[in-house]
Amino acid sequence: MQGIGRELTGPIQIAGSDVxxxxxxxxxxxxxxxxLFASSQLLTKNRTPIHTSMAIDCFxxxxxxxxxxxxxxxxxxxxxxxxxxxSFLFMISLTxxxxxxxxxxxxxxxxxxxxxxxxxxxxxxxxxGTYNAIARPLVAGLPAxxxxxxxxxxxxxxxxxxxxxxxxxxxxxxxxxxRVHASGKVVHRKLFRSQVIFLILYLACALVALYGCxxxxxxxxxxxxxxxxxxAIVFTLTASTILYFPADRPAxxxxxxxxREWDLDSKAFSKRLDQLMERTSPYRDADLTLGKLARxxxxxxxxxxxxxxxSLSTNFRGYINGLRLKAVCRDLVEKPHSTILTIAFENxxxxxxxxxxxxxxxxxxxxxxYRSRLGTAEPHWAADRLSGSAQNS
Numbered sequence: 001m002q003g004i005g006r007e008l009t010g011p012i013q014i015a016g017s018d019v020x021x022x023x024x025x026x027x028x029x030x031x032x033x034x035x036l037f038a039s040s041q042l043l044t045k046n047r048t049p050i051h052t053s054m055a056i057d058c059f060x061x062x063x064x065x066x067x068x069x070x071x072x073x074x075x076x077x078x079x080x081x082x083x084x085x086x087s088f089l090f091m092i093s094l095t096x097x098x099x100x101x102x103x104x105x106x107x108x109x110x111x112x113x114x115x116x117x118x119x120x121x122x123x124x125x126x127x128x129g130t131y132n133a134i135a136r137p138l139v140a141g142l143p144a145x146x147x148x149x150x151x152x153x154x155x156x157x158x159x160x161x162x163x164x165x166x167x168x169x170x171x172x173x174x175x176x177x178x179r180v181h182a183s184g185k186v187v188h189r190k191l192f193r194s195q196v197i198f199l200i201l202y203l204a205c206a207l208v209a210l211y212g213c214x215x216x217x218x219x220x221x222x223x224x225x226x227x228x229x230x231x232a233i234v235f236t237l238t239a240s241t242i243l244y245f246p247a248d249r250p251a252x253x254x255x256x257x258x259x260r261e262w263d264l265d266s267k268a269f270s271k272r273l274d275q276l277m278e279r280t281s282p283y284r285d286a287d288l289t290l291g292k293l294a295r296x297x298x299x300x301x302x303x304x305x306x307x308x309x310x311s312l313s314t315n316f317r318g319y320i321n322g323l324r325l326k327a328v329c330r331d332l333v334e335k336p337h338s339t340i341l342t343i344a345f346e347n348x349x350x351x352x353x354x355x356x357x358x359x360x361x362x363x364x365x366x367x368x369x370y371r372s373r374l375g376t377a378e379p380h381w382a383a384d385r386l387s388g389s390a391q392n393s
Contacts (some may be wrong), residue, residue, distance in 0.1 A: 023226050025222070028071040029364040030229035033152050034062035037236040039310045053102040057095035064088050065229055085126045086155065089162035093123040095171040096138040096202075100173040103195045103239075106188050142258070160213040165199050173199050185280045188295070194238055201231050266311045272297060283323040324348045325362055328355075332371045340367045 038058035041051040067085055069075075098114055147156030177196050186192045205228045212221030276297055282288055293316070294301040308315050314322070327347040335343060341352055344367075349355040357366050 006250050023222060024069055026229045027065045027072060030232055031062045031069060032387065033233050033236055034058045034065065037240070038062060041238075050099075050106070052096070053099040054260050055230070057092065057099040058236075060088055060092045061232060064092065068225060084125065084129060086149070086158045086162045087121070087125040088157075090165055091118075093162075093165040094118065094121060094161035096166070097169045097173055100170075100195060100199060104173070104177050104192060105185075106191075120340040148213060148216070148218055151216065156213070156216070160210070161238050163206060163213055164211045167210060168205060170199055170203040170206055191239075197356070198231065198235050198238075202228065205231065213353060230309045243379045266307060267305055269299075269303075270311060277323060281327075282347045283327070284346065286345075286348050288320060288348065293320075320348070321358060325359065328359070329370070333374055336371075340371070352374050 035058070038055045041047070041055035041058070064085060067088070094117055110193035136232045149159050154159045174196070177192070177199065180186055180192070181208060205224045207228070209221055212218070236374060277283065280296075282293060284295060285292075290301050290305060294304045297304070305316060308319050328343055328349075331338065331347065333344045334338065338346075341355075344352070344355045356366065359370070363370055365373070
């Protein structure tokens with residue numbers, strides 16, 4: 001890997017000119033902002049997959065921009081860190097995809113199932129760092145041709161591949177956004193819209209960076225990287241505003257709305273709630289809360305709780321469990337090859353014992369007996385008992 005171990009003896013030259021102080025400042029500022037933003041996500045109360053995935057991605061991005069800033073500023077770093085911009089770009093491609101899809105799907109992403117995906121980039125990072133530490137243990141510094149590594153054909157190829165993986169990740173995110181929008185399952189519209197806009201901006205920068213790699217033009221490549229940094233800073237401000245100060249959060253004057261007005265609007269409210277349940281089936285989410293459901297429908301949680309109590313003669317838990325039981329009854333008939341426990345979990349229950357107890361209290365029989373007796377359709381008595389249970393829960 002020719003060029004990795006070249007010791008820095010003076011200011012890095014880019015296209016025949018000294019390092020641009022403005023670029024170095026943006027890179028350092030981006031690193032600081034992304035690090036603080038990532039830390040804030042981990043310190044958030046009631047942390048969701050959105051916060052966790054954004055924290056992971058932003059920590060890696062912060063490291064990358066600190067790394068570029070160190071190269072710009074001629075700061076000596078251990079040899080184990082040489083050329084790690086390439087390996088970390090591969091990692092960021094993965095974390096960026098997970099964070100973006102979590103936002104687009106309003107937190108509906110299985111982070112634990114994604115852990116195996118981290119193995120290849122982690123091994124690549126460790127392998128790259130180990131090779132550099134062994135191959136050039138006495139030379140401490142960063143390669144002067146960062147980014148792009150144009151002095152080494154192999155590193156130049158790997159650098160191009162890393163930016164390509166980042167662009168592919170963004171294209172896949174836009175495809176996910178299209179599918180979520182087409183399915184009508186967009187929950188937080190403002191956050192969804194903002195994420196799509198930022199995805200397009202990031203993709204444009206990634207394509208410019210790719211062009212810089214192919215053209216072996218470091219000025220274009222640096223411009224793309226600094227542009228990503230500027231966009232990332234704006235993203236953190238926008239995301240913080242939407243996540244912590246949502247525009248659809250009811251104002252104090254709304255929370256004190258006269259209950260008489262709520263009563264007059266109860267029919268329209270019921271229709272909106274029914275449409276949401278039919279369109280996105282949020283009751284299938286085992287972690288659904290009153291606050292989350294209120295955010296989905298764009299109302300004050302107190303308004304939603306009042307509606308359950310006065311219009312439906314139940315509470316949030318009774319209403320949701322009623323919908324879950326109704327869906328289970330339907331699936332017990334329509335999915336004869338699925339196990340009862342699988343059907344229960346698919347419809348939002350997360351405990352076998354609580355599901356069996358609630359089902360027995362509602363129908364007077366066990367789920368197994370229910371399936372064996374019916375076989376074709378849900379009887380009227382079952383539907384009536386279900387409705388009565390939901391109202392009295």
